[in-house]
Amino acid sequence: MKHAISLFSFFLAASPLGDAFPWSGISRTKSLYFSRAGLRSVSSSYHSSTALSAVTSEKKKVFIDGEAGTTGLQVRQRLEGREDLELLSPPPELRKDIETRRSFMNRADAVILCLPDAAAIEAVSLVTNPNTVLIDASTAFRTNDAWTYGFPEMSPNQRQAIASSKRISNPGCYPTGFIGLTRPLVDAKLIPVGTPLCVNAISGYSGGGKVSENSTLNSSTFIYFLLFLN
Numbered sequence: 724m725k726h727a728i729s730l731f732s733f734f735l736a737a738s739p740l741g742d743a744f745p746w747s748g749i750s751r752t753k754s755l756y757f758s759r760a761g762l763r764s765v766s767s768s769y770h771s772s773t774a775l776s777a778v779t780s781e782k783k784k785v786f787i788d789g790e791a792g793t794t795g796l797q798v799r800q801r802l803e804g805r806e807d808l809e810l811l812s813p814p815p816e817l818r819k820d821i822e823t824r825r826s827f828m829n830r831a832d833a834v835i836l837c838l839p840d841a842a843a844i845e846a847v848s849l850v851t852n853p854n855t856v857l858i859d860a861s862t863a864f865r866t867n868d869a870w871t872y873g874f875p876e877m878s879p880n881q882r883q884a885i886a887s888s889k890r891i892s893n894p895g896c897y898p899t900g901f902i903g904l905t906r907p908l909v910d911a912k913l914i915p916v917g918t919p920l921c922v923n924a925i926s927g928y929s930g931g932g933k934v935s936e937n938s939t940l941n942s943s944t945f946i947y948f949l950l951f952l953n
């Protein structure tokens with residue numbers, strides 16, 4: 724979920740959606756910094772009241788499909804204070820109505836999918852506007868060649884690929900840590916391509932999206948094995 728938020732922040736700063744704003748005459752600073760959790764934030768500052776008015780008059784529309792869920796709520800909290808964006812939100816009783824969602828998605832400049840895999844796949848089929856950018860926070864499209872993997876540090880060209888893409892799959896926490904460690908070694912030919920590597924990654928209840936009623940480790944541990952082949 725944290726990566727969904729940080730990836731969208733990066734996307735706004737680096738993509739055509741972000742560049743579409745009339746930046747001319749604005750003193751703009753961007754701060755990108757990283758930690759073990761990956762890309763953390765992108766901040767912008769503007770030093771011109773007239774230029775800021777121009778920016779806010781050209782607000783880009785963002786629709787969060789699944790905004791009432793845990794990820795959707797936190798993405799919305801991060802974005803709702805921004806003056807350069809307009810968050811589209813249907814009435815609560817229509818959030819799951821297919822035709823309502825279809826309408827909002829195709830009106831938006833960017834759609835963030837905060838849904839389970841099957842629901843995310845269905846949601847993508849509702850978008851017919853060729854200009855709408857989709858960012859999917861699920862695992863549904865992470866290995867789909869038609870989607871850009873949203874890990875800008877993965878390779879020298881990945882940042883630009885994300886910036887120009889209309890379909891972006893959000894990297895998960897386990898792959899981000901594992902690929903961040905191993906991809907440079909593969910590129911440097913220190914690990915041969917195709918070498919099977921295995922990671923024993925452990926998550927507790929919070930990582931599984933559940934609230935623990937028993938704090939003991941044995942009852943709250945989930946083991947995941949990730950196979951990295953390329």
